[in-house]
Amino acid sequence: MRYRSTRGELTANAPNFSDILLAGLAGDGGLYMPETWPKISAQTLREWRSLSYPDLAAEVMAPFTAGAIDRDTLRGMCRDAYAGFDHAAVAPLCEVEEGLFALELFHGPTLAFKDMAMQLLGRLFDHVLTERNRHVTIVGATSGDTGSAAIEACRGRDRLSVVILHPKGRTSDVQRRQMTTILDENILNIAVEGDFDTCQDLVKGMFADKEFRDEVSLSAVNSINWARIAAQIPYYVRAALALGAPDREVSFAVPTGNFGNVLAAWAARQMGLPIKRLCVGSNRNDILTRFLLDNDMSMRAVEPSLSPSMDIQVSSNFERLLFEMLDRNPTRCAAIMREFRETGRMAVPHDAWTRMKEVFDGMTLDDTQTSVAMREFYSESLYLADPHTAIGLAAGKRFKEAGIPMVAAATAHPAKFPDAVFAATGIRAELPPHLADLFEREERYTTMSSEISGLQAAVRAHIRRN
Numbered sequence: 001m002r003y004r005s006t007r008g009e010l011t012a013n014a015p016n017f018s019d020i021l022l023a024g025l026a027g028d029g030g031l032y033m034p035e036t037w038p039k040i041s042a043q044t045l046r047e048w049r050s051l052s053y054p055d056l057a058a059e060v061m062a063p064f065t066a067g068a069i070d071r072d073t074l075r076g077m078c079r080d081a082y083a084g085f086d087h088a089a090v091a092p093l094c095e096v097e098e099g100l101f102a103l104e105l106f107h108g109p110t111l112a113f114k115d116m117a118m119q120l121l122g123r124l125f126d127h128v129l130t131e132r133n134r135h136v137t138i139v140g141a142t143s144g145d146t147g148s149a150a151i152e153a154c155r156g157r158d159r160l161s162v163v164i165l166h167p168k169g170r171t172s173d174v175q176r177r178q179m180t181t182i183l184d185e186n187i188l189n190i191a192v193e194g195d196f197d198t199c200q201d202l203v204k205g206m207f208a209d210k211e212f213r214d215e216v217s218l219s220a221v222n223s224i225n226w227a228r229i230a231a232q233i234p235y236y237v238r239a240a241l242a243l244g245a246p247d248r249e250v251s252f253a254v255p256t257g258n259f260g261n262v263l264a265a266w267a268a269r270q271m272g273l274p275i276k277r278l279c280v281g282s283n284r285n286d287i288l289t290r291f292l293l294d295n296d297m298s299m300r301a302v303e304p305s306l307s308p309s310m311d312i313q314v315s316s317n318f319e320r321l322l323f324e325m326l327d328r329n330p331t332r333c334a335a336i337m338r339e340f341r342e343t344g345r346m347a348v349p350h351d352a353w354t355r356m357k358e359v360f361d362g363m364t365l366d367d368t369q370t371s372v373a374m375r376e377f378y379s380e381s382l383y384l385a386d387p388h389t390a391i392g393l394a395a396g397k398r399f400k401e402a403g404i405p406m407v408a409a410a411t412a413h414p415a416k417f418p419d420a421v422f423a424a425t426g427i428r429a430e431l432p433p434h435l436a437d438l439f440e441r442e443e444r445y446t447t448m449s450s451e452i453s454g455l456q457a458a459v460r461a462h463i464r465r466n
């Protein structure tokens, strides 16, 4: 499998999976996409019903890694990656109401769906870097969950230096401490004066600085890296198979911020999984739902909410969907993205918007509605949802159709957001034993302004130290 950028033509020496894993973002600022969509036949899907989660993950991902990583090696890494999850099914389904399911993606070490990809990515990085005898520097932006999952997956790995930027004061205390109490030498946490979009912009700014990018061998763990998306596709396949696919359609509702998770579901659909609808749940930072309702993709200031991991306005992976809806025309895609950057408004052609609407729905919940959703799912179904999951479940409930199972992505454990969960339900969600002393651990992080040159200097100094 070869890859191309959303902003550039397919080249003769197009990169393979290992190349794009290390590159993160394409040199032209675009996002990597597979050259073609691998197709899974109905018969193959039926045969996959009996596979364990790790073996299924390897089968789903194998076409994307073809030509770079052999299937047996990949299977071994998948088995290793998911061995530490605290549920035998890895990503279990729980029926919350008739026809409405929660797909629990928070059974990994840092209690959010990010572990589903990141536990594998840590191993993939190690494998490829050892093979190539290289070292890379990962600079990641987080609104709370990517950071801790990346740190957990990459800590202590000799060939990786990791710098994570989080927006100062805008994550939950549990989320911050999950990052800042990891004291391994190769990890640096920086609290940036700004919001998540500021952090993500800084990461993209570092990639755009070619000299810096080459000097530090910059790489990415955010969902701008295609490897993240690829590793998030298998759980949609697993859930759909459990509910009758390929002989029955299934819909998904996904609490959305950077658009990576729902894009993985869309990729599964492109590969042949019978997905009827994809429902995007937003908090008050609702650029995506405004877009889906009125083709209004206009930036507003990022507002703090009860679901801080979704406090995002620039949803990076939307570019991948746009590229597809523009029939993979990189020139048009680049022009629209450039205009969005310059004006804060994305002019999506009407026909592209209409095609997106054939699959996607959107729903916004403000904080009050999010609390009500948490309270009702608990009182009516005894399902304790974190604020992000509650938004997904509420969107799923709204768009559920008779006879078609609706699966909401349960993206975080309620103990990551104990105050919001307690205020809504009166229940104090406990951290699992491996995190029970989180609030007694030493924290280490630096606070910095959003000035890029200062951050680049901090990255250089971090690499020199380890």
Ligand SMILES: Cc1ncc(COP(=O)(O)O)c(C=O)c1O
Pocket (backbone or CB within 6 Å): 112, 113, 144, 145, 146, 223, 255, 256, 257, 258, 259, 260, 261, 262, 309, 310, 388, 389, 411, 412
């Ligand atoms: C708990 C949680 N839910 C939902 C989201 C949104 O997912 P995505 O950014 O893939 O749209 C995030 C952040 O990515 C998250 O951490």
Ligand SMILES: N[C@@H](CCOP(=O)(O)O)C(=O)O
Pocket (backbone or CB within 6 Å): 141, 142, 143, 144, 145, 146, 147, 221, 222, 223, 224, 257, 258, 260, 309, 310
């Ligand atoms: N919600 C995320 C934001 C970054 O998203 P990513 O999927 O692009 O890494 C977070 O928790 O950090």
